[in-house]
Amino acid sequence: MKRLLLHVCCAPCLSGCLPPLMKETPWERVLPYAPDFSIQLFYYNPNIYPEIEMERRFLEVRKLAHLWGDIPLHWGRYNIGEWFRQSKPMRKEPERGERCRNCYRLRLRETFEQAKKGGFDAVASTLTLSPMKNTDAVNESGEDLQKEFKIEYLTTDFKKQDGFHRSVKTSHEMALYRQNYCGCFYSLYGDKEMDEPAIG
Numbered sequence: 001m002k003r004l005l006l007h008v009c010c011a012p013c014l015s016g017c018l019p020p021l022m023k024e025t026p027w028e029r030v031l032p033y034a035p036d037f038s039i040q041l042f043y044y045n046p047n048i049y050p051e052i053e054m055e056r057r058f059l060e061v062r063k064l065a066h067l068w069g070d071i072p073l074h075w076g077r078y079n080i081g082e083w084f085r086q087s088k089p090m091r092k093e094p095e096r097g098e099r100c101r102n103c104y105r106l107r108l109r110e111t112f113e114q115a116k117k118g119g120f121d122a123v124a125s126t127l128t129l130s131p132m133k134n135t136d137a138v139n140e141s142g143e144d145l146q147k148e149f150k151i152e153y154l155t156t157d158f159k160k161q162d163g164f165h166r167s168v169k170t171s172h173e174m175a176l177y178r179q180n181y182c183g184c185f186y187s188l189y190g191d192k193e194m195d196e197p198a199i200g
């Protein structure tokens with residue numbers, strides 16, 4: 001059985017991705033082939049601001065991983081300083097634009113790094129569930145990194161087969177916290193002229 005390292009952005013998105021990955025719902029159009037994976041989760045989101053929000057989302061992921069059969073869950077570094085260094089020049093970009101493209105890639109790159117260290121066969125990301133994300137850009141990054149790391153990337157579109165709506169329903173049923181902004185400082189404050197926090 002292939003070992004899959006699944007990058008997780010938040011619990012609501014994870015709740016929509018696990019059913020097709022575990023064959024609990026039809027997987028066609030969502031995944032490139034019939035799933036038969038041993039899954040581990042990697043929560044790595046240095047984009048999320050403030051830190052307490054990042055931790056809040058992590059706790060929800062941990063709760064869901066436990067409820068879904070104690071799926072192994074790994075926690076990535078909160079290197080938000082590096083995220084700001086890369087993202088600040090693109091602060092004016094709209095959501096789904098270049099700043100987001102870089103944000104997807106940064107998170108996927110670290111997932112590939114960890115997959116390599118852990119001897120995983122494949123990588124995927126919950127980022128393709130939300131209609132608010134640029135799915136093509138997520139998958140383009142994954143496909144580039146697949147060549148660089150020589151680890152398979154599953155090109156997914158988890159929002160298909162009604163995935164996004166199922167995730168909304170499931171997260172309500174399980175009383176999961178659903179955030180109302182994507183995650184970063186810029187998505188939190190929108191067009192307001194706010195100075196970035198001083199982060200070392």
Ligand code: SF4
Nearest residue numbers: 100103182183184187
């Ligand atoms: S809006 Fe979301 S995807 Fe885009 S840079 Fe911010 S956190 Fe990353």
